Amino acid sequence: MIKAKWWIYTVIVGLLPFLIRSLIVLFDKKGSVDYWINETDFISLGLVLNLSNINELENRELENKVWKTMKIGFSMVSILLFSAIFAIITYSDFKNNLDIDKTTVKFCSVCLSLVSVLFSYSIYNRLNSLES
Numbered sequence: 847m848i849k850a851k852w853w854i855y856t857v858i859v860g861l862l863p864f865l866i867r868s869l870i871v872l873f874d875k876k877g878s879v880d881y882w883i884n885e886t887d888f889i890s891l892g893l894v895l896n897l898s899n900i901n902e903l904e905n906r907e908l909e910n911k912v913w914k915t916m917k918i919g920f921s922m923v924s925i926l927l928f929s930a931i932f933a934i935i936t937y938s939d940f941k942n943n944l945d946i947d948k949t950t951v952k953f954c955s956v957c958l959s960l961v962s963v964l965f966s967y968s969i970y971n972r973l974n975s976l977e978s
Contacts, residue, residue, distance in 0.1 A: 852970040860894035863887040888959040892928045895966040896921040
């Protein structure tokens with residue numbers, strides 16, 4: 847049951863900006879891939895996933911405290927990385943800075959969000975097995 851709630855409440859909510867952008871591109875005749883795949887959408891997904899990891903683990907008493915601490919630590923580092931990428935994007939847009947390679951930033955944010963999905967899935971998979 848934990849995994850089902852995770853998919854509905856966390857992954858789908860984290861993907862809402864991307865899903866809304868997908869609808870816009872679907873109805874826009876001039877919709878481009880650059881608009882559709884936006885780094886901020888994936889940054890928000892990563893932030894939602896890692897915050898939910900911390901929230902779920904903090905509110906549980908687990909026997910393996912080292913595992914819990916490691917997972918919370920990794921989520922904190924991920925939040926820091928996503929925040930840094932978001933700051934880079936915001937600065938780049940604000941200053942209209944052409945020195946920042948947006949394609950690289952986009953690639954990094956998509957890859958990090960995929961890592962966060964897999965990492966978060968592994969946490970909720972383990973919690974689900976412990977509950978059973």
